[in-house]
Amino acid sequence: MNGLFANPVVAAIDPWILGFSLVTVVVTIWMGFWAAKKSKTASDFFVAGRSVSVGWNASAISGEYLSAASFMGVAGMVMAVGYDALWYPVCYACGYLFLLLFIAGPLRRFGAYTVPDFAEGRFDSPIFRKIAVVFVLFIGFFYTMPQMKGAGTTLAYIFPGLPYWVGVAVVGAIITLNVALGGMKGITLVQAFQYWMKMFAISVPIFVLMAVYGGYGRQIGGNDGRRTPAERVAVNTGSQVTTKISELVQGSDPPNSVSLGIQVPDLTLDVAAGPKTRSYGFEPAIARDFGPVKTVVTPTPTGPTGVVSVAGHSAVLPSIVAGQLLPERPQGFFDKASGIVRYELPAKAPTDSTWLSPFGPLTTKAAKAAGITGEAAKPYSLLYTYSLIIALVCGTAGLPHILVRFYTNPDGVAAKRTTMWVMILIGIFYVFPPVFGVLGRNLMPELYEGVGAKGTDKIVLELPRMLNEKVPGLGSILSGVTCAGAFAAFMSTFSGLLVSMTGALAHDVYGRILKPTATAEERMRMFKIGAVIIGGIAVLLGTQVEKLQINFMVGQAFAIAAASYFPLLFMAVWWRKLTMKGAAVGMLFGGLLAVFSITLTSMTDLGMLPLKEFWAGQPLLRILCEQPAIWAVPLAIGLMVLVSKATQSTIPADIRMKMLVLHAPEKLGLKQEYIQEHHGH
Amino acid sequence: MIPQQDGSPDVHSEGFLHSLMARQLKLSIACAATFLLVLLGLPLLNYFCPELMATRVAGFTLTWLLLGVLFFPFVWIISYIFIKRSIALEEAEVSEVNRGDAEARRHNT
Numbered sequence: 001m002n003g004l005f006a007n008p009v010v011a012a013i014d015p016w017i018l019g020f021s022l023v024t025v026v027v028t029i030w031m032g033f034w035a036a037k038k039s040k041t042a043s044d045f046f047v048a049g050r051s052v053s054v055g056w057n058a059s060a061i062s063g064e065y066l067s068a069a070s071f072m073g074v075a076g077m078v079m080a081v082g083y084d085a086l087w088y089p090v091c092y093a094c095g096y097l098f099l100l101l102f103i104a105g106p107l108r109r110f111g112a113y114t115v116p117d118f119a120e121g122r123f124d125s126p127i128f129r130k131i132a133v134v135f136v137l138f139i140g141f142f143y144t145m146p147q148m149k150g151a152g153t154t155l156a157y158i159f160p161g162l163p164y165w166v167g168v169a170v171v172g173a174i175i176t177l178n179v180a181l182g183g184m185k186g187i188t189l190v191q192a193f194q195y196w197m198k199m200f201a202i203s204v205p206i207f208v209l210m211a212v213y214g215g216y217g218r219q220i221g222g223n224d225g226r227r228t229p230a231e232r233v234a235v236n237t238g239s240q241v242t243t244k245i246s247e248l249v250q251g252s253d254p255p256n257s258v259s260l261g262i263q264v265p266d267l268t269l270d271v272a273a274g275p276k277t278r279s280y281g282f283e284p285a286i287a288r289d290f291g292p293v294k295t296v297v298t299p300t301p302t303g304p305t306g307v308v309s310v311a312g313h314s315a316v317l318p319s320i321v322a323g324q325l326l327p328e329r330p331q332g333f334f335d336k337a338s339g340i341v342r343y344e345l346p347a348k349a350p351t352d353s354t355w356l357s358p359f360g361p362l363t364t365k366a367a368k369a370a371g372i373t374g375e376a377a378k379p380y381s382l383l384y385t386y387s388l389i390i391a392l393v394c395g396t397a398g399l400p401h402i403l404v405r406f407y408t409n410p411d412g413v414a415a416k417r418t419t420m421w422v423m424i425l426i427g428i429f430y431v432f433p434p435v436f437g438v439l440g441r442n443l444m445p446e447l448y449e450g451v452g453a454k455g456t457d458k459i460v461l462e463l464p465r466m467l468n469e470k471v472p473g474l475g476s477i478l479s480g481v482t483c484a485g486a487f488a489a490f491m492s493t494f495s496g497l498l499v500s501m502t503g504a505l506a507h508d509v510y511g512r513i514l515k516p517t518a519t520a521e522e523r524m525r526m527f528k529i530g531a532v533i534i535g536g537i538a539v540l541l542g543t544q545v546e547k548l549q550i551n552f553m554v555g556q557a558f559a560i561a562a563a564s565y566f567p568l569l570f571m572a573v574w575w576r577k578l579t580m581k582g583a584a585v586g587m588l589f590g591g592l593l594a595v596f597s598i599t600l601t602s603m604t605d606l607g608m609l610p611l612k613e614f615w616a617g618q619p620l621l622r623i624l625c626e627q628p629a630i631w632a633v634p635l636a637i638g639l640m641v642l643v644s645k646a647t648q649s650t651i652p653a654d655i656r657m658k659m660l661v662l663h664a665p666e667k668l669g670l671k672q673e674y675i676q677e678h679h680g681h
Numbered sequence: 682m683i684p685q686q687d688g689s690p691d692v693h694s695e696g697f698l699h700s701l702m703a704r705q706l707k708l709s710i711a712c713a714a715t716f717l718l719v720l721l722g723l724p725l726l727n728y729f730c731p732e733l734m735a736t737r738v739a740g741f742t743l744t745w746l747l748l749g750v751l752f753f754p755f756v757w758i759i760s761y762i763f764i765k766r767s768i769a770l771e772e773a774e775v776s777e778v779n780r781g782d783a784e785a786r787r788h789n790t
Contacts, residue, residue, distance in 0.1 A: 086748045094756050097716055101709040101763060217740030338740065356742060357735065358727035378728065385724045393720070412771070416764045423760055427753035434749050574706065656698055663701050665771040668692060668778055 014465075016473070017158055020480030024197075024487040029178055032495070035190045054414055058421030060188040063195030064401065065092075065426060067143075067493035068150025070433065071198060072486055073551030076457035078437025079447070080549065081362040082355035084381075085437070087388055088551055089430035093423060095396020095558075100419045103397050106573045106662040108415050114500075115400055115565050116508060122572045123580035124652050126512070131584050133508040135564045135591055136400045140501040140534075141541060142557035142598075143399075146550040147497070148172060148542020150490040153453040153550075154483060157461045164453040165543040172542060175491060176535025179498045180528045194492050195425065201485025202432045205464040205478040209439055212470055214340040219438045222338035225352030330446055342442035349448040355441070359385070366626070370619040383630070384623050388555065391629035395558025398565030401500050412666050436460050452546035461486060498535055505530040547606055556598045563632035564591025571640050576659050579651055582644030590636025597625035692778055704770060712763040719755065723748060 070092065077085035112118035116136065120129035148168045155167025210216065330344040345351075354360045359381035361368075366384070367377035396402065440447065440459035443466055447456045460482050468475030506527040511518050518526070545553060568587045571578045601622065603609040615622040624631060652658060657670075664670045691697055727734050727744055734744035741750070 083742075083745060083748075086745070090748055090752050091720075093753060094716070094720065097756050097760055098713070100760055101713050105705075105767070215740075219740070220742070220745060221737065221740030356745070357731065358724070358744060382724055382728055386721070389720060389724075413768055416768065420757070420760050420764050424757055427757065431750060431753065574702070656693070656695065659702065660692070660698055663698070663705060664692070665775050667771070667775045670692070 013159060014476050014479070016476035017480040017483050020477075020484040021154070021158055021487055024484040025174070025491070028488065028491050029174075031190045031193070032178060033181075054417045054421060056188055056192050057414075058418045058425055059192035059195040061191075061402075061418065061422045062425040062429070063191040063193070063198065063492065064496055065422075066195065066198050066429060066489060067554065068147045068486065068490040069551045069554035070426075070430065071202065071489035072150050072153065072457055072460050073146060073549060073554060074430070074433035075436035075440065075460045076455070077362075077549050077551040078434040079440040079456040079459050080437075082350060082360045082441075083358050084360050084362040084385065085551065086434060087385065088392065088555060089433060091389055091392030092396065093427045093430050095393050096419060096423050096426070098393050099397040099402070100416070100423075103569050103573060104403075104415065104419060105412060107403060107569070108412060109664070109666055110658075110662050112403075115398075115403065115569065116504070118403075118572070119568065119583070122652075122658060123583065125580045128580050128584055130508060130513055131588065132565075132568070133504045135560070135587070136504040137501055138591065138595055139398075139400055139557055139561050139564070140497045140504075141538065142560055142595075143554065144494055144497050144538040145541050145545045145548075146553035146557075147490040147494040148538060149453070149457070149545055149548070149550050149553070150486060151494075152542065152546065153458050154461060154486045154490070156453040157458050158483060164546045167453075168542040169539055171490070172494075172535055172539035175495050175498065176531055176539075179495050179502065179535070180531040191492070194488050197488050198485050199425075199429055201481050201488070202429065202436075202460070205482050206432050206435050206439075208467065208474070208478060209464060210435065212467060213439060213443060214338070216435050216438065218338050218340055219435075219442055220356070222335045222340040222342050222442055223352045223356050223438075224337070227335060227337070340442060343445050345441075345445045346449045349441070349445055363388075366615070366619040366622040369616040369622070371616075372619060380619055380623055383620075384627055387623070387627035387630035390633055391555060391559035391562045391627060394562035394566040394629065394633055395560075397569060398561030399558070400561075400565070401496050433460070436463060439463060457550050494538070498531060498538070501534050502527055502530040505534060544606065544608075545602075548602060553602075556602065559598060559627065559629045559632070560591060560594050562629045563594035563636055564588075567633060567636035567640060571637060573662055575641075575644075576655050577644055577648065577651060578640060579644045579647045581647045581650060582640045582642070585643045586636040586638075586640030589639050590632045593635070594628040594632040597628045601626040701774065704774075705767070708763065708766055708770060712759050716756065716759050719752075 070089070074085065074089050077088065107118060110118065110121065112121050114136075116129045116132045119132035120126055148171070151171035152164040152167035155170065156162050156164050159167075210219075213219070214222075330346065332341050332343045334341050349355075350361045359378050363381035363384035364373075364377045367373070367380040372380070436459055437456075440456065440463050444459065444463055447454075447459055447462070450456070450458075461479060464478035464482055465475040467478060506523055510526045510530070511523050515522070564587045567590060568583050571586070572583060600609065600611065601615070604611040604615060660670050723744070734742065736743045738746050
């Protein structure tokens with residue numbers, strides 16, 4: 001990979017990719033300000049939203065949900081670790097089912113827009129609101145870190161050679177400024193547009209890639225490490241090659257026969273600068289019939305000269321037209337059984353069988369570090385898998401920015417239909433990123449050797465570029481399209497999080513705790529200062545996490561939500577004897593312990609804590625700390641039950657009415673009755 | 682459900698709330714159980730029947746096809762059933778209460 005970036009010619013920025021990305025940034029910012037003008041206040045936003053149709057609203061919820069993790073991270077992780085990563089997209093989508101089954105309906109009826117709103121209303125406790133708000137910040141920061149990595153990775157791809165941290169700082173600064181100036185207010189239309197843009201950007205390039213290189217099933221079919229050499233034919237499809245042999249060999253007739261004694265189609269080959277022998281190939285069919293084509297290129301003072309040979313024939317190239325100098329690609333193979341071409345995996349890549357099978361590198365890492373392999377590692381893997389599933393399924397319900405959207409429906413029936421459509425829209429989306437991962441493994445395995453921003457997390461951005469070898473320019477355009485989708489993903493999620501975190505800081509921490517007498521202007525100023533503070537922290541954190549996978553970090557944010565907000569919402573909706581103290585103790589212990597253990601393992605992986613040896617000796621503890629949901633969720637719920645039992649005298653007096661409002665059909669109008677009673681007191 | 686004298690449920694009674702929550706919870710748990718059976722069962726199948734799950738189906742391994750492709754429609758079916766039933770449940774609750782109210786009005790006049 002070094003070659004790509006050290007090379008000045010390739011280091012040139014692809015105008016298509018830059019163009020698409022710039023347009024996305026400008027349009028996103030413009031739409032944010034346009035939307036902000038349309039909806040001046042939060043209540044406008046909610047009231048306006050209530051008239052929105054099911055289709056628009058479902059697109060908007062989906063648009064808000066799909067972050068850099070969904071767009072870039074899932075593909076990168078599937079490529080890196082294989083099957084085990086599939087749990088992420090599946091559970092991201094299925095989390096909505098849990099939300100629908102247990103939480104969405106009651107919360108909608110209760111009329112709480114956010115988790116802190118609900119915490120206050122359900123327990124009549126402004127103090128509890130302040131406690132609950134803390135987790136908006138915790139979950140928010142853990143969620144912004146992967147968005148920042150997405151930004152750093154994308155900018156480092158668009159501008160080869162740009163340090164990772166510069167990308168993080170630039171994107172972070174633009175969005176922070178934008179939020180502070182009042183742009184980026186989420187309204188339905190903008191978010192709905194974002195969904196369709198991300199959907200277009202992930203699906204169109206992958207369909208083209210599959211049409212050219214072979215479909216999903218065929219590509220996985222090629223991942224069979226048991227192939228014998230006879231079943232594989234060495235080829236190299238000559239990707240990223242710009243100089244055509246017909247241009248090199250003048251005077252031969254027909255021009256592309258290259259005096260080799262065989263007729264070959266218009267070949268393209270790479271013109272390398274060094275005196276070395278390299279294999280270049282063409283279509284799988286030619287490689288199958290003739291074997292690889294070799295060129296030996298030698299630089300001379302008057303320009304490079306070379307010899308090209310194929311099928312035992314060779315010819316001197318009379319002159320070499322200056323073409324793009326390209327990085328060395330791994331050796332390609334045509335796999336006869338599946339009919340696809342794939343490239344030699346570097347030593348760092350997992351083997352086909354471990355990659356394709358459950359209980360692979362992701363879930364066995366801790367056991368492997370402790371020297372446990374094979375069958376003995378599988379129980380650890382199973383534990384990891386279950387803890388991950390719990391984190392992702394329960395975590396969706398606890399994400400601070402998801403619940404708000406359930407109120408932008410005219411009624412409960414529409415809210416339920418919307419949720420159904422959300423699951424369909426995001427379900428369809430989540431089929432595609434793993435396909436990128438699979439094709440990436442076969443076609444661009446050199447990314448396994450990259451670290452951080454140059455690793456597999458950029459496969460969605462870079463893979464479409466391969467198409468340039470088939471149709472010059474097409475690859476650049478489609479790579480530009482995926483870059484635009486990535487920008488849409490991390491910009492929308494980062495600004496959404498920044499708005500809710502800053503809101504929590506300005507409204508709850510400043511407006512209610514630090515200075516309850518603050519005027520509206522003071523709060524507005526605090527919102528701007530708060531946006532800069534939180535944006536700054538998010539950028540700083542983002543620069544530190546280059547080595548962690550985008551998707552993995554989002555999974556950690558889900559685990560924290562699962563251990564804090566999910567137990568609170570679930571128990572408060574379904575258990576009337578829950579007291580404020582019980583809920584607070586459970587949420588704080590479950591959530592904070594999850595934050596603590598996740599931080600310990602992630603900081604070790606980043607080299608900030610010298611605990612590597614310690615974890616290697618404690619594989620079980622390592623898994624429980626890296627994926628804490630399996631103990632943290634039951635711990636939070638258990639503590640809620642225990643403490644509530646001891647504090648039964650503090651159950652709100654009107655608990656029956658509260659539970660009625662949560663559960664009785666909206667048509668009975670109990671919410672109105674409840675509000676009137678409250679006003680009457 | 683504790684009926685009032687006229688036979689309709691009292692919306693504010695303990696019994697009404699209890700039956701309301703019980704019916705909703707029952708539906709939610711039934712749907713969740715179906716979902717969890719498959720979601721949590723798949724790792725067990727991978728664990729105990731690795732050869733079966735590695736069978737190739739149209740290029741995919743069986744377990745990849747199940748998790749990466751077929752799981753999404755499965756969740757759509759569950760949520761479709763849940764939404765249909767829960768809307769019907771609410772309708773039934775509302776009409777039950779309203780019928781009682783109408784009867785009460787008739788008694789009063």
